[in-house]
Amino acid sequence: MNKSKEYKDKITLAVTGASGSGYFLRLLKSLVDAEIQIYLLLSDAAKIVLKTEENEDWPEDVNDLNTYLQNKYQSKEQQIIALTAKDWFSPVASGSSAPDKMIICPCSCGTLASIAQGVSNNLIERSADVILKERGQLIIMPRETPFSTIHLRNMLTLSELGVTVMPLAPGFYHQPKTIEDLQDFMVARVLDHLKIPHKIGKRWCE
């Protein structure tokens, strides 16, 4: 698991078709600002949810998408590397080259189930499988309500394997006034878990 000298770290960031794509957008920007290199994986359902919830209509072609994201986030060339669902020759698909950290935000219950069963049918599932077999750090951020017993069993399976299950359920003790305040609460917690320094949101007792 190698690290580029140009960046402080590298990470795989996946977004799936659960509600809460605004959390993902905020997290992506924070990782860019923290000078992290990001391998970006989007499911087809994630693109639909991004359009529905955030009016984000991203290019279908992956090369166009990379150019679009570089402009949108003012990121360095190759800082955000978007990949396609079947890009089996990409670094994230193999333990010899993948980052040792991955976040799935938001994580659909479908992707949660596939990862818990080791299905590896697309690059998101395969990347998570690689993190599990290499014993890296996997953070999944599921969103559904209520959770069925199947969802809960799948979360338990992953938790027992060392995965951090961080449901998209922000606290209210910081008295949020805006949606961004709520998004920041969750983004700050993820960055804390990854030990990425940040100044987002207030901490408990601050």
Ligand SMILES: Cc1cc2nc3c(=O)[nH]c(=O)nc-3n(C[C@H](O)[C@H](O)[C@H](O)COP(=O)(O)O)c2cc1C
């Ligand atoms: C607008 C919208 C919101 C959705 N919200 C959720 C959700 O909160 N949680 C969830 O598990 N699935 C949700 N779904 C359903 C998933 O997108 C669907 O199960 C999909 O197959 C997941 O595929 P993926 O895991 O490859 O992204 C939503 C779908 C749409 C279109």
